[in-house]
Amino acid sequence: MTTAPPSSSLPPPATPPVDTQEGIALAAPRSFAHATGFVYDARMMMHATLADDGHPEQPQRIARIFEMLQRHGCIDRMVRIPAREALRHEVESVHQPQLWDRFESIVKLPVDQLKAYSNDLEISSSLYLNMHSTYCARLACGSVMDMCSAVAAGRVRNGIAIVRPPGHHAEPDSGTGFCLYNNVAVAVQHLLDRPPGAADRVQRVLILDWDVHHGNGTQRAFWNDPRVLYVSLHRYENGTFYPGTHYGHYDQVGGPQALGTSVNVPWPCAGMNDADYLHAFQRCIMPIAYEFSPDLVIISAGFDAAVGDILGGCLVSPTGYAHMTHQLASLARGKLVVALEGGYTLDAIASSALAVTQTLLGDPLPPWPTGLSCSMAGADTVARVVRAQAPYWACMRQSLDYPPAPKEAGVATWATDELYLDARAARLWANHQMMPLPAVGDALLRNQALCTPSTMMPGTQTLLVFVHDMGTWHIGDPDDPQQPALFLADAADDMIQWAHTRGFACLDLCTTQSVSVRMLRNGERDKALPRPDAKPVKTTLEAQALYIWDHVCALSPAQQIVFLGFGSGCDALMHIIANRVVQDRVKAVVQVMGLQPIPLVPKQRQELKAWYLEHSLVLCPCDHPLYTWNEQQASGKRLGRVQRALESNPMQVLLRAKDALDTLLGAPTAPPTATPAPPAPVVTSAS
Amino acid sequence: MTTAPPSSSLPPPATPPVDTQEGIALAAPRSFAHATGFVYDARMMMHATLADDGHPEQPQRIARIFEMLQRHGCIDRMVRIPAREALRHEVESVHQPQLWDRFESIVKLPVDQLKAYSNDLEISSSLYLNMHSTYCARLACGSVMDMCSAVAAGRVRNGIAIVRPPGHHAEPDSGTGFCLYNNVAVAVQHLLDRPPGAADRVQRVLILDWDVHHGNGTQRAFWNDPRVLYVSLHRYENGTFYPGTHYGHYDQVGGPQALGTSVNVPWPCAGMNDADYLHAFQRCIMPIAYEFSPDLVIISAGFDAAVGDILGGCLVSPTGYAHMTHQLASLARGKLVVALEGGYTLDAIASSALAVTQTLLGDPLPPWPTGLSCSMAGADTVARVVRAQAPYWACMRQSLDYPPAPKEAGVATWATDELYLDARAARLWANHQMMPLPAVGDALLRNQALCTPSTMMPGTQTLLVFVHDMGTWHIGDPDDPQQPALFLADAADDMIQWAHTRGFACLDLCTTQSVSVRMLRNGERDKALPRPDAKPVKTTLEAQALYIWDHVCALSPAQQIVFLGFGSGCDALMHIIANRVVQDRVKAVVQVMGLQPIPLVPKQRQELKAWYLEHSLVLCPCDHPLYTWNEQQASGKRLGRVQRALESNPMQVLLRAKDALDTLLGAPTAPPTATPAPPAPVVTSAS
Known part of the structure; x- marks a missing residue:
């Protein structure tokens, strides 16, 4: 990916662009620097399946979140950032030009053909399209871009982008998994490409993806870019859970120029709860995030790990989401953007988004429940992540139970x-x-x-x-004095x-x-040695x-x-x-x-x-x-x-x-033995 | 310690009491529930050494902090809680009656005798007294009590008590180390003793003591009380650093009824920095705090680990203090009280207190510096704390590098x-x-x-x-592919x-x-087995x-x-x-x-x-x-x-x-060998 050409040299875009800076300046003048921003635009509900099949990625997802925020008085305390369409050259900073052309030609097909095509696409790529899909995808992408720009530039303190279609599965050359364009990846690439001196230019971005599915598209976009730390917690299950590849495993740590900047926490089963997520945050995600020290944090906030989600099968509560948000807010001077990804049960995503938004607004966190503990599967997974990342992060080496190897040579060692x-x-x-x-x-x-x-x-x-x-x-059972x-x-x-x-x-x-x-x-870096x-x-x-x-x-x-x-x-x-x-x-x-x-x-x-x-x-x-x-x-x-x-x-x-x-x-x-047969x-x- | 008798049955106190509830109600009506409170009262500067020896625990400590908060506009954004004297029966919920009598009789001595006595006391117990000392100690103690009560009851969201003399070295039967009465311990005991249904009653309190010295008095007060989690980070140095006993070592984990509720992070040397403190917070303090799930958090906030402190020799910056405060604010619905303890360089304590107060007010945190890493001594100390606490906290066992012992018997094991x-x-x-x-x-x-x-x-x-x-x-050096x-x-x-x-x-x-x-x-609990x-x-x-x-x-x-x-x-x-x-x-x-x-x-x-x-x-x-x-x-x-x-x-x-x-x-x-002699x-x- 290279720096986008200056916009003056671009052909006139298909839809009238909204000047990013001005659009926000209208909604959020300087005095909003301490405020929380939001993007919500009902036009993004126009993307819907033609098959009338009750698809889980339904238009009401964003409306329900907005209504919940309104009902709890959050909207009144926030600054609205207008939605705007992403431009072709912006999308193409991450995606290949063919992808834009392909989607645009599909959505212009006659309805019958479009319906048939969409059915095929859903089977092959878990993606549906209607005539409004690319418009909505441009709106979602541009809105996340402007929200990120506003937060990066300090025009608002933090914000939430209530957008759809989601983006994190969209890879540079393909849209899949309900995603056309990768909203977050395009927004991050845009800010990384801003010229020196631009108020919204960033140098290091943390993308924390707590959608229950691995964000393969986002990881791919920045696989070899050391400026972007991509962290994902997701169900993995030996690579059988969607998107169903090895790419979300804990041993996937980034490309040769960016080792350690992909951090995957691959849950081995359903049922992970707040304590598992907290453990991952405390044990590896926050230490690595501090060491990385981003100047912008974006949450790829699917809420499909929420309690009650029809697809996710996990048990993260609004309390859990609030606490994770609070921890991330300690980074980057609090410059934190929450961008909606998946999440398919309306009540669950609305109450989750509310808890996150209240945390953005600085409200006290709900108290942590007592008696909740991390599962064996969670602890084991996190331990594997720690070991996989230890070669690339000093904090992971330091937090291992035994001190790092002394530098001096000459002392014999035994594994x-x-x-x-x-x-x-x-x-x-x-x-x-x-x-x-x-x-x-x-x-x-x-x-x-x-x-x-x-x-x-x-x-x-x-x-x-x-x-x-x-x-x-x-480690020994502490109740058993015989165990070391x-x-x-x-x-x-x-x-x-x-x-x-x-x-x-x-x-x-x-x-x-x-x-x-x-x-x-994993520790063998790509220097003289071939990558094993x-x-x-x-x-x-x-x-x-x-x-x-x-x-x-x-x-x-x-x-x-x-x-x-x-x-x-x-x-x-x-x-x-x-x-x-x-x-x-x-x-x-x-x-x-x-x-x-x-x-x-x-x-x-x-x-x-x-x-x-x-x-x-x-x-x-x-x-x-x-x-x-x-x-x-x-x-x-x-x-x-x-x-x-x-x-x-x-x-x-x-x-x-x-x-x-x-x-x-x-x-x-x-x-016959002393113990009875099982x-x-x-x-x-x-x- | 038992519940204090109802105040109606008490003898009339020596000084006119201020009704706790009313005093605060005046300053902080319901609308202040989201505000940050503060206590500051210049009368607490009357406690001063008679020796004119430039004692580090000088009256200007609290004035300088107040001026700094005022200069940065914090005071205008906060709610003042009036200082008030602690009553005898309140102090005696933690301290023995002889202590009160002894201090009162000393401060009433003629000045020459008092001066001589104070000189002796300073040599024997690191404590000076003048004629106002007990008055100031009562003010400090009562002020911390009221601040804690106001936060516990939700009358203010959180707060800072800018008080002196400090308290955390004062043990139940003695005042030492610049401390007469243990302000924080008395405040906590008071809230624990409140009758069921009282708005400010608490069940579990976390006291986080980041003063550079071990808070022996506070640890002693709640040594065997499972309702109070006492966590201290301090220089220890094989027990040679003040207060100079083994009591602050990592193996001091609480009494038989409260194992694991004393958590000591004993630094082995000077020079500990933000990264060491962050590592301790991330690796053990916050996980244990979450598992404990307090309903009130009190920081025993000595600022003598701050960069530039004349006694502390450590390197904690205002940024470090702010981040620790933010992390603690995630607990107990954000009910967080900061109570001043030590800290002896005026500029250092003022800028540290400012950073903490701004965090209480919800301001964005200063960015974490890049390139800062935990020292070998810090990592080693924290690893020892984790292992010492593992028997008592599931999160400590789970965060060890290897999974806990399986419950099933029958599989052979080798240490x-x-x-x-x-x-x-x-x-x-x-x-x-x-x-x-x-x-x-x-x-x-x-x-x-x-x-x-x-x-x-x-x-x-x-x-x-x-x-x-x-x-x-x-653990192996990740740059060396030969190391396991x-x-x-x-x-x-x-x-x-x-x-x-x-x-x-x-x-x-x-x-x-x-x-x-x-x-x-450590793992042998005090059940059938004698404590080893x-x-x-x-x-x-x-x-x-x-x-x-x-x-x-x-x-x-x-x-x-x-x-x-x-x-x-x-x-x-x-x-x-x-x-x-x-x-x-x-x-x-x-x-x-x-x-x-x-x-x-x-x-x-x-x-x-x-x-x-x-x-x-x-x-x-x-x-x-x-x-x-x-x-x-x-x-x-x-x-x-x-x-x-x-x-x-x-x-x-x-x-x-x-x-x-x-x-x-x-x-x-x-x-002759291949390597030259050193x-x-x-x-x-x-x-």
């Missing part, structure tokens, strides 16, 4: 994961005389392969091939012990493909898995082989299954999932598929994404026999693999 | 420290055939003792006894290797007396040290023994020196300090002291508290030969012990 593997090797040698096998692949991504001596001994009946992630680091501050919980040794009691030989491949590796990979992606980790583990198959399993005298996968080990075992002939010897495959997607049934050959369906079982934690939100999304996929465990902790589920293996092998039932899990889906 | 010791034992066995010695003492506090076979072999010349803390956990997320840095193996090259036998005693143990200890203190850890290590002396060193054929202590190992070695006869065999003692106090030269016997001074050397990191603030505080102590290293990282200093040991032993200089450290103090 936690390395210590764990060393200690585990010593332990398994002492307990089971397990011996190391050679490691292959990238030395940085440490795998550890160990096997019992019986693996290669004649007479061995059964060989368990156990490929698994290392356990999880936890930080510890690793891992059921892998228990599985080895179980195999020992069954008389199985055991080949154990443990991978430290954990947080530390991910952070390390998640590929090498997987490839290394798959290569190691093939190696142990070829060099150990294939040579083992064991009569039957049993596969047990855990976490990323599941994919590694599927890699063996897909690339080697295993059906003759492998009698059982049990895959224990963490929160990652379930591997698909191999479909290269029909008989391989049939074999897999007969001999395999997938165990899922009870809160696996398969079950949390949209159950039908997962159905119809070819996942094999999937069982939902009663437990949410994957380590607990791993312990259930004992029974599953016994079942598949037709072995005698487990010997209730049988429920089979939920089968291909 | 990081345990893993480290296991891995280390395996490594030192592989490299040096070091073997384990029995451990003694508390099994929870794991020590690991290892020795080389040569320890007990005839012909061994020298035995190195190395007692040390385990290394430090760090979390790792341990430890120079202990390097010392073992060095001893090996010197031909020394080696006895290594490593202790995990680390953060995890401390947190564990720091004693057991030290005792265990000392017992283990004596054991290895008696059972190994005393029996070793080695001709000379060398002691090397690191961290808490220093005290353990001193315990051997003090309790066994070691002078004949121990030829050198090198103590490498972290940030803990330097052990004192043993003085039980004169010849022991002489021996120690001749054969020992203490190495300190360059930022050891001995050097950071008050150099003369350390002088005159009997610390032996202390060398200040060039490095701040204790692990780096440990590596310097090699040269120190060579020097003490008169050994040949170190063989400049000789400077001897700074000798007993």
Whole structure:
């Protein structure tokens, strides 16, 4: 994106432009510098679906918000900023010219054709159009632009732009997800492009997008621009929630020139509440925002995470929105613009917008409810964001539990994961005389392969091939004085012990493909090193898995082989299954999932598929994404026999693999143990 | 403390009381509910020192603040709340009756006697008095009470009490540190004691004390009261900074009925700046405050951490104070009272108070400066606070880097420290055939003792006894792709290797007396378990040290023994020196300090002291508290030969012990190495 040409050189725009400066000067003279501005214009209700299908992005959305503000006396205390259409060259500072032309030609089609086209568009791009759509989109965009300009220049203190259609899904080359043009992105680009000395010129902008969907368009527009910090909290769910790509994951941190200026808080499920949002704000968003120190803050304010929203499924209350607004108001001398994005339940968006507006006006915040606490999913997500952003923000490194690395060289160091593997090797040698096998692949991504001596001994009946992630680091339960501050919980040794009691030989491949590796990979800046992606980790583990198959399993005298996968080990075992002939010897495959997607049934050959369906079982934690939100999304996929465990902790589920293996092998039932057997899990889906 | 009796049953007070409710009703009728209140009364300047010594707690403090607020138009925008004297029974809700009587009798002494008494008092208790002191103290206390009542009842939105003498050092049974009565504590107790249904009754109060000194009096008043969350940020410096006790340390978390309701952020040195304070607010204070959810917030606002304060030595700017105020204003519906405590440089306190008042009035915050970052000392302190408070606050557990412990039982766990010791034992066995010695003492506090076979072999010349803390956990340097997320840095193996090259036998005693143990200890709630203190850890290590002396060193054929202590190992070695006869065999003692106090030269016997001074050397990191603030505080102590290293990282200093040991032993200089020798450290103090 380059600086827009001076307007004198532009062709006359299609609609009569309103001079930005004057338009505002009329509504908000100098004396309004402490006031809160608003834009509302009923003309933006003209954009509506021709299909008469009760589309959630309905015209009444903005009217209802306006009425609520009026009823509570807010409008009387605010300064109106007139709506105005964005000009073509302004829109094109973010979007490609073809997009403007395409939309303009569509909306001029005869109604029947337009209706048909819009139907197609809605299916392909979640976007509807009528004859007024581009006019409304220009109004929405221009209004956000003028509001941002007024706040940036100090003509009003802060403001809210009650506009539609929304903008944050609109990418430079396409309008999608109810969005034609990216209102906020165009407004920000405009202010960044203002000439030096202009009153409304800005140098650094924070866009905080609390719409329940990831603002892919806004992130794309400023992906590689270090002047714009884009922060989004949204449902992600392994990339299955709209817009349905990996682009909103916490490891998406910005382009090579702007690492750390995309901050994604990707909720793994529905139901996130005020405490989850507050935790994200306190733990990472506000510290990063302070370190970035913007001179303008824009909230891409979808209210579809609000309690009661028909699409969002989250639980943010007006109180939550007010507190987030208050925190953001501490930045940029309080220069804060709220621009409406999504939000589809009229009562919910109106009461949310009211709370935000009252906060803009300086009213006392509603009190924070007692007894509300952040969910496990929320805390875990935020912790991952902190680690992903730590390479780029000093505040994220400082707020980690342990001090940053000292600068001085010369002191030897050991990584936690390395210590764990060393200690585990010593332990398994002492307990089971397990011996190391050679490691292959990238030395940085440490795998550890160990096997019992019986693996290669004649007479061995059964060989368990156990490929698994290392356990999880936890902080101790404060009510349990036996627990230390930080510890690793891992059921892998228990599985080895179980195999020992069954008389199985055991080949154990443990991978430290954990947080530390991910952070390390993110930490590699794009200097001399090529930018890595998640590929090498997987490839290394798959290569190691093939190696142990070829060099150990294939040579083992064991009569039957049993596969047990855990976490990323599941994919590694599927890699063996897909690339080697295993059906003759492998009698059982049990895959224990963490929160990652379930591997698909191999479909290269029909008989391989049939074999897999007969001999395999997938165990899922009870809160696996398969079950949390949209159950039908997962159905119809070819996942094999999937069982939902009663437990949410994957380590607990791993312990259930004992029974599953016994079942598949037709072995005698487990010997009586001290603890009673758990209730049988429920089979939920089968291909 | 019990509810105060209804005032009708009280004896008539000594001074004519002003009815609290009416007094305010006059000044602030209902229409002031959105206004900011202030108390200022020049009569409080009558408290002054008789000694004419330019005492820093000078009358002009409050006048200068008032003038600054007036000059900037704040006073015109505020509502005045009249000053009034606190009544005896009100003061006695916090203080013992003897205190009131004692002060009243002193101030009625003839001037000469009063002057002499005041001089004595200033030496013993840092408190001066004149004939007006109790009158002013009653005014200050009553004014803070009325301001808090007005805000609690919603008669004004928030307010500032510009009062003196200050109060936060005054404990229930004594006035100290420029404080007679504890203004804030009395005000809070009064509101807590109000009858149900009273407009100004409160249930939970947050007192945020940002005075640079710990508010020992306030903490004491509510130590065991779960209704009051007392949070203090202050210089601590191993308990040497005023008030000079352990009571302001981060492990002081409240009494058994109120664990977690004292939150201390004890800065280890001077020079803390806005970013350090912001980090503490974001990382622990605001999350805890939200979880506590007070219905009134009071800032014990000393401004002696301000840039330029003659006593404080810190660097908090008006911007910093404004931002902290804004954050606190999000709590309790914005019911926020600012009560002046310390602060001794007139310009600094006036501009700080102005920034705070403008924030109370809702003015935009000054922009946060770019490029300001939290210090290593600040980040480390806050991390310790987080861990100390984690047992009592869900938000602190959730914001740790690793997820909380899963509730389900049955999954095996390994503590990081345990893993480290296991891995280390395996490594030192592989490299040096070091073997384990029995451990003694508390099994929870794991020590690991290892020795080389040569320890007990005839012909061994020298035995190195190395007692040390385990290394430090760090997060990786993001610019170094070789570093993982979390790792341990430890120079202990390097010392073992060095001893090996010197031909020394080696006895290594490593202790995990680390953060995890401390947190564990704090985590033991006062239910069935007795409340632990720091004693057991030290005792265990000392017992283990004596054991290895008696059972190994005393029996070793080695001709000379060398002691090397690191961290808490220093005290353990001193315990051997003090309790066994070691002078004949121990030829050198090198103590490498972290940030803990330097052990004192043993003085039980004169010849022991002489021996120690001749054969020992203490190495300190360059930022050891001995050097950071008050150099003369350390002088005159009997610390032996202390060398200040060039490095701040204790692990780096440990590596310097090699040269120190060579020097003490008169050994040949170190063989040439790849790195040039560092400049000789400077001897700074000798007993």
